[in-house]
Amino acid sequence: MTTSEPLRPDLARELITLAERSAARRAQRLRNQLDAIQLGQGRHADHASAKVLRRILADHDCWPGHRLVGPEAARAAWSIALHSNDEPDFQRAAAVLLRRSVQAGDAPVRHWAHLHDRALINNGHDQEFGTQFLLGAKGIELCPVREPTTLDQRRASVGLPPAAVALEKVRHRLASMRGDGDSPTVLLAGAA
Structure with a gap:
């Protein structure tokens, strides 16, 4: 994996911002700090984040890994895909692209293991790695x-x-x- 400047710092900033907002909402949800309207807004925002990630995957025909967006943004992309629970088909497709990125040395295998397990669970199957x-x-x-x-x-x-x-x-x-x-x-x- 590389530590040089990512090819698309603009995408990196977008992914990091979306993931940070999502993480803040999840923390509030776990603390029971959101009302029903805010929960719905959060689900809508997560769907919109997944739509952005879906666009990036389609535009680049690959996972936004370390070379394209850098390690922090690659982790943000993983988090967005991981929390797209209402879109199990998208999670499964993202896991396939993430695995290819892992095989190319452009993403951590543990990220793939988590996303693979989440996609299995959300598609009604037992998980493989216990994540x-x-x-x-x-x-x-x-x-x-x-x-x-x-x-x-x-x-x-x-x-x-x-x-x-x-x-x-x-x-x-x-x-x-x-x-x-x-x-x-x-x-x-x-x-x-």
Whole structure:
């Protein structure tokens, strides 16, 4: 992966801005700080962000990786795709392009693992790498995983820590974001 100036700094700025706004809304949602109208506006904004990313993918016929937009914006693109939960077909297509970018050495494999898992979950399948968690009334739990006995080996193959370590990180991150109070069921990704 490269650390030189990205080819498209304009796209980098756009992606980073969209992802930062989305992250701020998600943090407010986890703290139960949004009313129904604001929740709807957030979903609309996430859809609009996915539309921007879809346009970038179509215009460049590739994932906006480190060479095109730089590492920070590539992470922003990943976050936008990851949180496009209402568009599972888009997530699946984005995961295919992200995998190609990983194979070309232009994006981190752990980003692909998270997006691949999210696309599987949102398309009704068990996840492969154990990166997706649910926050429900009973706390945080791992979404269903295919072949759980070999999960940690698959996680290691993409540079992820054991599932138990990831679960503890997610619990710690959520505790620092939420404080006390009930939260609706929310799909969460482990730390990347």
